[in-house]
Amino acid sequence: MIAVPLGATTVDEALRVVRALGGHRYVAGRMHLVHAFAFAAAGASEAPGLDEARTWARAILADPRTDAASRDEALWRRSTDAELLSVLEAFWNPGNRARSARGALEVLLARHDLAVPVHEPFDESVEDEVHPLLVDAGWELVPLAGLDVERHRGAIAAFGDALSFESARFEEETTIPAACSLYELPAIGPLELLRGADEEGRLAAPLVVWGQAHDTYLDYVVRGVRRAAKLSEVETE
Numbered sequence: 001m002i003a004v005p006l007g008a009t010t011v012d013e014a015l016r017v018v019r020a021l022g023g024h025r026y027v028a029g030r031m032h033l034v035h036a037f038a039f040a041a042a043g044a045s046e047a048p049g050l051d052e053a054r055t056w057a058r059a060i061l062a063d064p065r066t067d068a069a070s071r072d073e074a075l076w077r078r079s080t081d082a083e084l085l086s087v088l089e090a091f092w093n094p095g096n097r098a099r100s101a102r103g104a105l106e107v108l109l110a111r112h113d114l115a116v117p118v119h120e121p122f123d124e125s126v127e128d129e130v131h132p133l134l135v136d137a138g139w140e141l142v143p144l145a146g147l148d149v150e151r152h153r154g155a156i157a158a159f160g161d162a163l164s165f166e167s168a169r170f171e172e173e174t175t176i177p178a179a180c181s182l183y184e185l186p187a188i189g190p191l192e193l194l195r196g197a198d199e200e201g202r203l204a205a206p207l208v209v210w211g212q213a214h215d216t217y218l219d220y221v222v223r224g225v226r227r228a229a230k231l232s233e234v235e236t237e
Contacts, residue, residue, distance in 0.1 A: 001210040003124065004183070004222050007231040008207040011092045011197045015085060017207060020228035021183070022081040022139055025151060026221050032084045032137040033076040036060045036068070037108050038193065039087065044104035045097040047090035049082055061108075069112040071131065084137050092197040102194050109190055121196045121204040122186050130189035138184030141213060141221060144169040158220040168214045181213035183222070 008014045022030055036057040043054030056077055061068055068075065079087075090101045109116065119126055144165070147156055159165035172181075186192070186208060196204050211218045226232070 001184075001212045002218075003208045004211045004218065006207050006209060006222070006229075007226055008229070009203055011089075011094070011201045011203065013229065013231060014092065014197075014203055014207050015089055016229040017225060017231060018085055018088065018137075018185070019081070020225045021209065024221070024224055024228065026141050026155065026224075027139050028142045028146070029140045030081065030138065031140070032079040032081070032135070033133075034079045034083065034087055034137075035132055035134040036075050036077070037105060037132060037190075038091075038134040039077065041101050041105035041108060041193075042087045042090035045090050045100035047086050047097065047101065049086045050090075053077060053079065053083055068108075069114055069132075075132070076136070084135070087135065091193040092201075092203075094197075094199050094201050098197075105190065105193060114190070116194060117189070117191050119191070121192045122207075124186065127187040130187045133187055133189055134193055135185070135188035137188075138182055141181040141183070141217070143181055144172045144214065144217060154224075155217055155220045159216050164216075168216065172214065179212060181217060183209040183211040183213070183218070185209060 006017050008017045021027075034053070039050060039053040039057035040061060043050050043057065060066055060074060066072060066074055091098055091105075106116075114132065117126070117130075142152065149156065156165050159168060188196070192204075198204070209222070211222070213221075
């Protein structure tokens with residue numbers, strides 16, 4: 001997978017771009033896993049749209065059969081785009097709600113002897129070590145073979161000519177092992193929720209997505225996301 005810059009450096013921009021990532025015609029599905037700690041702490045701030053998730057989080061954390069400090073898959077809940085946005089907003093938007101959510105998360109971590117890392121937020125070199133992983137969010141894109149000539153004509157035209165598109169589609173279909181086209185947010189753990197944004201609404205680091213797709217296809221979709229989020233173009237490496 002490759003890191004694709006989105007040009008979002010503030011909380012407002014980040015929330016707009018996350019909304020745009022799941023709101024276009026090239027999305028085939030999504031898989032967002034949010035940890036009980038994140039829902040419980042965001043719920044403590046009375047973040048909207050999380051009543052059901054907050055009830056689930058409280059129940060799983062109170063269950064004596066669950067080790068809340070572990071990597072037990074029962075601690076993650078599959079979530080909607082709206083729930084994902086509500087959680088991120090609860091921790092990152094400046095103000096009392098974020099202070100309440102962060103304080104509640106710190107209490108939960110201390111209760112279960114989980115330390116907050118000392119590295120910088122969004123450090124890609126330590127993503128595999130993040131624990132607990134609080135937000136794991138990604139979207140699957142329609143495969144090239146599934147693009148409709150009318151509904152998805154923009155992406156098809158981005159290849160320049162029919163032969164280039166057909167070659168890319170053939171390569172995708174014959175790749176072994178098969179790999180789907182997708183993008184996902186960076187790994188978000190305690191550090192990213194607690195210190196991912198400051199009191200001025202600035203992100204600790206510019207937001208990126210990790211993408212896996214044909215370069216032309218991924219570039220086209222991400223450019224559309226930036227436009228929908230009202231962000232300027234960013235040159236990718």
